[in-house]
């Protein structure tokens with residue numbers, strides 16, 4: 001039988017830590033499908049701190065995407081509380097403080113690689129020329145300079161995901177949520193993407209990444225294991241931590 005983990009002290013309802021990037025307590029998310037209630041996430045409590053590197057590991061349908069969407073404010077829990085103590089109210093999270101990298105095909109098709117990367121800065125009110133100058137710096141940093149003028153459908157899967165990483169990080173977000181970003185890449189390209197992401201991520205930014213790939217998960221510091229909508233175990237690189 002699957003049991004929900006007991007709450008560590010920092011996640012108990014009375015605890016509130018201003019430095020936490022996101023804190024979820026007793027999160028449940030239910031969907032109605034064909035008149036039937038599907039519980040995608042059951043009574044799950046999590047906290048993410050600056051500098052955390054977390055892999056969210058679990059089978060298909062275990063609730064990884066549902067949890068990521070809640071943590072990034074893309075969706076709301078059916079019950080439970082969700083706060084971003086160090087980031088402010090949900091409506092101020094994106095773009096800027098929180099960024100997503102999805103599995104594939106998340107770039108804007110009519111925009112070039114450079115324009116895609118500049119877009120979050122423009123949405124934040126930056127002048128287009130300045131935003132594109134910063135985007136060019138990210139293209140250079142990720143060894144994508146030659147692809148500046150390419151449209152998304154002219155890029156390989158690995159190149160498109162590197163552009164998506166640059167677009168996510170261009171605002172220096174404090175919380176990066178990645179939903180199987182290597183899911184459609186071969187293993188060499190996947191490891192290259194992980195190398196890039198871990199190298200260019202700000203040290204005080206947190207990364208939470210959903211993956212099916214234990215090799216990818218081992219590159220991060222903590223592994224949150226999910227099963228049937230529950231967080232069943234948290235492990236560190238060298239063993240069970242709770």
Ligand SMILES: Nc1ncnc2c1ncn2[C@@H]1O[C@H](COP(=O)(O)OP(=O)(O)OP(=O)(O)O)[C@@H](O)[C@H]1O
Pocket residue numbers: 031032033038039040058059060061062063064065066067210
């Ligand atoms: N918008 C939705 N409407 C209805 N059901 C949903 C919705 N989103 C998720 N679910 C259901 O919730 C459960 C968990 O889905 P979720 O996508 O979070 O799992 P996952 O672990 O990310 O899976 P995968 O690895 O395949 O992406 C599944 O049964 C799924 O069908």
